[in-house]
Amino acid sequence: MDTVFIDRFHAITRPGHHRSTLVRRALAAALVLVALGSMLLDARSADPLVLTFAAPVPAGAVLTSADLAAVRLPAAIVPEGALTEVAQAEGQILAAGAAPGEVVTATRLVGPDLFTALVAEEPPGEAFTMVPVPLAEPDILPMLRHGARVDVIGEGPAIVAAGGRIVTVGEAGTVLVLLRQTQAAAVAAASLTDPLTVVLSAG
Structure with missing residues (x-):
């Protein structure tokens, strides 16, 4: 093994055709590596x-x-x-x-694109708006997820608004609900005097 290594070392260090061939091959290999690296960088920079x-x-x-x-x-x-x-x-x-x-x-x-996605399958009708609902029973918070359909319940118990969509669930016991404008107004008014909660709705 040592003899082979020494022979190759001498072939590289001594002037002659063999050394020139080895140098050209090394340069060609280096150029190929540079070209491949450049192609990868170009492909990466083309990604959005x-x-x-x-x-x-x-x-x-x-x-x-x-x-x-x-x-x-x-x-x-x-x-x-x-x-x-x-x-x-x-x-x-x-x-x-x-x-x-x-x-x-x-x-x-939270914005127009989100509203559009949440109400994409809703029938035509009154415009939607968001209303914050402070919950009298915050124990339900872990069950609520973005997009879940809920009814807002007041005293009685009575349904104040039906078929709302959860937009966000706050850590302070308040949820942001997307409702038709008339229902949102009713919820906002009820929240001033009544304890409110929400229940998951199937429809």
Whole structure:
């Protein structure tokens, strides 16, 4: 083994055709590696730049730049409505809790896109609006999830509003519910005098 190594070392260090061939092969191999690296970099730079969550963020949180990160992902796995700039998400309210690495989409934030997604299958009628509902029985909070359909219950018990959608679940015992405008007004008025709660609804 030592003799072979010495012979190759001499072949490289001594002038001649053999050394030139070895040098050319080494340069060719280096150029191939550089070309492959360049192709990989070009392919990576062609991927779209999208926002992801940089850390766990709870539902109802107001997003800051520290919660967000811009990364490049293959176009095939970027969801529809993905946001691309920090300014699009900073200061917005997160509707449902997020984990690090998840892509930030418009439907994850409280706003028109989220409303459209929540009411996409609702029949035509009165416009929707959001109303905060302070719950008299916060024990139900762990059962509530973004998008869940609920009825708002007042004293009696009586149904104050039916068929609402949970937008966010706050940690202070208040939920944000999407309702038709007339029902939202009734809930807002009832919350001033009556203890309210919500129950999960199937319809």
